[in-house]
Amino acid sequence: xxxxxxxxxxxxxxxxxxxxxxxxxxxxxxxxxxxxxxxxxxxxxxxxxxxxxxxxxxxxxxxxxxxxxxxxxxxxxxxxxxxxxxxxxxxxxxxxxxxxxxxxxxxxxxxxxxxxxxxxxxxxxxxxxxxxxxxxxxxxxxxxxxxxxxxxxxxxxxxxxxxxxxxxxxxxxxxxxxxxxxxxxxxxxxxxxxxxxxxxxxxxxxxxxxxxxxxxxxxxxxxxxxxxxx
Amino acid sequence: xxxxxxxxxxxxxxxxxxxxxxxxxxxxxxxxxxxxxxxxxxxxxxxxxxxxxxxxxxxxxxxxxxxxxxxxxxxxxxxxxxxxxxxxxxxxxxxxxxxxxxxxxxxxxxxxxxxxxxxxxxxxxxxxxxxxxxxxxxxxxxxxxxxxxxxxxxxxxxxxxxxxxxxxxxxxxxxxxxxxxxxxxxxxxxxxxxxxxxxxxxxxxxxxxxxxxxxxxxxxxxxxxxxxxxxxxxxxxxxxxxxxxxxxxxxxxxxxxxxxxxxxxxxxxxxxxxxxxxxxxxxxxxxxxxxxxxxxxxxxxxxxxxxxxxxxxxxxxxxxxxxxxxxxxxxxxxxxxxxxxxxxxxxxxxxxxxxxxxxxxxxxxxxxxxxxxxxxxxxxxxxxxxxxxxxxxxxxxxxxxxxxxxxxxxxxxxxxxxxxxxxxxxxxxxxxxxxxxxxxxxxxxxxxxxxxxxxxxxxxxxxxxxxxxxxxxxxxxxxxxxxxxxxxxxxxxxxxxxxxxxxxxxxxxxxxxxxxxxxxxxxxxxxxxxxxxxxxxxxxxxxx
Numbered sequence: 001x002x003x004x005x006x007x008x009x010x011x012x013x014x015x016x017x018x019x020x021x022x023x024x025x026x027x028x029x030x031x032x033x034x035x036x037x038x039x040x041x042x043x044x045x046x047x048x049x050x051x052x053x054x055x056x057x058x059x060x061x062x063x064x065x066x067x068x069x070x071x072x073x074x075x076x077x078x079x080x081x082x083x084x085x086x087x088x089x090x091x092x093x094x095x096x097x098x099x100x101x102x103x104x105x106x107x108x109x110x111x112x113x114x115x116x117x118x119x120x121x122x123x124x125x126x127x128x129x130x131x132x133x134x135x136x137x138x139x140x141x142x143x144x145x146x147x148x149x150x151x152x153x154x155x156x157x158x159x160x161x162x163x164x165x166x167x168x169x170x171x172x173x174x175x176x177x178x179x180x181x182x183x184x185x186x187x188x189x190x191x192x193x194x195x196x197x198x199x200x201x202x203x204x205x206x207x208x209x210x211x212x213x214x215x216x217x218x219x220x221x222x223x224x225x226x227x228x229x230x
Numbered sequence: 231x232x233x234x235x236x237x238x239x240x241x242x243x244x245x246x247x248x249x250x251x252x253x254x255x256x257x258x259x260x261x262x263x264x265x266x267x268x269x270x271x272x273x274x275x276x277x278x279x280x281x282x283x284x285x286x287x288x289x290x291x292x293x294x295x296x297x298x299x300x301x302x303x304x305x306x307x308x309x310x311x312x313x314x315x316x317x318x319x320x321x322x323x324x325x326x327x328x329x330x331x332x333x334x335x336x337x338x339x340x341x342x343x344x345x346x347x348x349x350x351x352x353x354x355x356x357x358x359x360x361x362x363x364x365x366x367x368x369x370x371x372x373x374x375x376x377x378x379x380x381x382x383x384x385x386x387x388x389x390x391x392x393x394x395x396x397x398x399x400x401x402x403x404x405x406x407x408x409x410x411x412x413x414x415x416x417x418x419x420x421x422x423x424x425x426x427x428x429x430x431x432x433x434x435x436x437x438x439x440x441x442x443x444x445x446x447x448x449x450x451x452x453x454x455x456x457x458x459x460x461x462x463x464x465x466x467x468x469x470x471x472x473x474x475x476x477x478x479x480x481x482x483x484x485x486x487x488x489x490x491x492x493x494x495x496x497x498x499x500x501x502x503x504x505x506x507x508x509x510x511x512x513x514x515x516x517x518x519x520x521x522x523x524x525x526x527x528x529x530x531x532x533x534x535x536x537x538x539x540x541x542x543x544x545x546x547x548x549x550x551x552x553x554x555x556x557x558x559x560x561x562x563x564x565x566x567x568x569x570x571x572x573x574x575x576x577x578x579x580x581x582x583x584x585x586x587x588x589x590x591x592x593x594x595x596x597x598x599x600x601x602x603x604x605x606x607x608x609x610x611x612x613x614x615x616x617x618x619x620x621x622x623x624x625x626x627x628x629x630x631x632x633x634x635x636x637x638x639x640x641x642x643x644x645x646x647x648x649x650x651x652x653x654x655x656x657x658x659x660x661x662x663x664x665x666x667x668x669x670x671x672x673x674x675x676x677x678x679x680x681x682x683x684x685x686x687x688x689x690x691x692x693x694x695x696x697x698x699x700x701x702x703x704x705x706x707x708x709x710x711x712x713x714x715x716x717x718x719x720x721x722x723x724x725x726x727x728x729x730x731x732x733x734x735x736x737x738x739x740x741x742x743x744x745x746x747x748x749x750x751x752x753x754x755x756x757x758x759x760x761x762x763x764x765x766x767x768x769x770x771x772x773x774x
Contacts, residue, residue, distance in 0.1 A: 046676075046680055047679075048676055067682075068676070068680045068682075069680060069681060071680075074680075075676075075677075075680045077676065077677065080673050080677065081677065083674065083696075085696065085698075086695075094681050095681065098678075098681055098683035098684070098687040098688070098691060099687040099690075099691065100687070100691055146681075
């Protein structure tokens with residue numbers, strides 16, 4: 001379980017509070033107007049932004065003392081997810097060892113992850129020669145290899161078209177079935193939230209609201225969400 | 231619980247305006263990076279200021295400035311001011327022409343304007359002599375119509391050489407200013423039917439007011455520390471710079487207290503110039519985007535076209551003729567170069583190689599520390615730039631005094647030369663590396679943190695591969711500068727240890743001009759090759 005215990009995130013005029021839990025193994029979409037603090041919320045879990053107050057706990061353990069690399073978290077950002085000078089294989093392998101030196105078993109695991117995301121023949125390609133969808137797949141392969149219980153996606157597919165995005169979300173869902181990881185995904189498209197088929201956290205007016213079923217919430221949106229959906 | 235805001239590490243500030251960062255780097259890596267950076271910075275401090283202290287201690291005569299010293303100070307400031315003024319004044323019309331005209335060869339010309347930076351001074355001087363000297367092309371042409379030949383030695387020779395080197399620099403800086411004016415403004419001016427005069431008042435003069443003072447100061451600073459030009463074209467009581475006076479005091483009179491006093495004067499002068507330059511925001515040549523020109527609807531008239539063509543042709547001729555003269559004279563001489571040339575070339579190459587290595591180690595250690603620990607960086611970066619104001623001759627003199635009781639400094643002449651050259655190249659390397667490293671951190675820092683990439687893994691898998699281009703460029707610059715350097719090596723080296731520039735100087739002093747031209751051509755080729763190889767090495771296969 002991921003718990004926000006009276007968390008307050010502050011930066012200048014910006015202030016966001018969060019006080020709720022996310023069930024282990026669930027899939028949660030995070031939606032809200034731009035600037036509301038969706039990315040900041042994820043950054044706080046990832047260890048890039050220290051809460052002014054409150055605690056963020058994973059399975060009852062306070063995450064504060066852990067550096068970003070030591071948290072039980074795999075993260076995919078909006079862009080710059082791949083190192084341009086490394087191949088798809090090397091980028092994915094970073095999830096296992098930052099040094100990139102793998103033994104036979106680990107090599108096999110990375111290759112397996114690439115196969116799972118449909119990049120079996122692309123191991124030696126560099127990001128510049130991959131399409132947008134393939135780049136996302138490579139980042140997902142790394143996420144798989146990282147094998148962390150908490151997966152944070154910060155609008156990673158924002159640059160892709162609707163069909164490709166639906167395909168990626170389906171892929172993410174199928175990958176999570178095998179890893180049983182907990183997912184938080186920032187998106188600005190209600191269709192993504194529905195496709196994810198889990199909960200929805202609305203971030204608006206300085207509050208990250210507790211999660212509830214995405215489908216039901218989108219069918220009968222409360223005021224804050226209605227305003228955003230327009 | 232407000233104190234839980236967390237230990238925000240230094241790198242947060244690099245991403246200023248994004249989000250503060252917590253515990254982003256492993257502790258071990260922080261310490262190692264910091265220690266390496268501090269060590270490099272202290273080494274640079276020891277070389278720049280420590281050597282001055284060494285000179286000071288040995289100066290027993292007290293601080294007395296004689297009439298000769300005053301003359302040297304006056305000459306240094308006067309020639310620097312004149313050189314800077316002329317360079318800037320001539321560069322304005324050339325840059326204006328380049329900014330608003332498109333013609334075949336424009337890109338090549340703009341690129342060539344960057345070349346004097348890596349052109350060995352002594353080669354350029356030889357080229358200028360071939361054109362403007364007593365038996366040069368200009369004098370010969372004047373002789374045909376019954377005039378006396380012109381002389382190049384003295385104040386006007388020094389200024390001629392300085393303008394030759396700095397006109398291109400000034401042109402590039404000013405051209406950059408021109409091209410930085412948004413094209414929309416020129417378009418707006420065009421819809422308002424503005425005349426060239428209106429545009430000058432509305433757009434160009436404000437830009438020039440912002441760009442010219444900085445450009446002037448940079449060139450002034452460069453000219454106050456100029457040594458090789460004064461050594462070859464100046465001299466005598468009326469055309470001696472302070473740097474040259476240090477050389478005379480040290481090498482000819484071995485008068486250490488006078489050398490020390492002069493060293494202090496030099497430091498004070500260039501230090502003051504550097505401080506002023508820093509205050510008035512010195513422009514930096516980025517080289518980016520100079521290949522375009524602005525579409526100017528107002529400048530389509532014939533008279534303006536002729537004026538622009540005239541200025542561009544004049545500048546190109548002035549810059550290219552001396553090089554052509556060396557090529558014309560040197561090519562035939564390449565066949566029978568004196569044997570000692572090859573040994574000298576080999577010495578120059580390894581001095582350059584050593585200098586490149588030292589520059590890269592110092593610059594990289596400082597860059598990483600500056601980027602990861604901005605609080606340290608605030609005093610590290612200025613120390614790195616100190617070398618711009620430092621005088622190679624002062625550093626050389628200091629090192630001689632430090633080494634003298636321990637060992638034979640003459641035996642170490644070449645390593646010392648490499649070391650001093652490395653310090654001289656350091657500011658340029660930092661200029662290239664620090665912004666690039668900061669960008670790598672802001673783009674990939676979080677990703678690397680979240681993957682737990684620290685220490686060696688981060689350095690070899692992220693930082694170094696991403697910095698390949700600026701590293702290659704820094705190495706190229708350091709190598710070429712060192713190849714062509716005729717500075718500290720003149721203080722120490724005995725004839726058996728001459729580098730290629732020193733050998734060239736000696737051939738010139740012996741009036742063996744054909745051989746000198748051959749050596750100059752070889753030196754020019756090697757300098758360009760060294761630059762090209764390193765710069766190329768940073769670009770090939772670099773994934774952007």
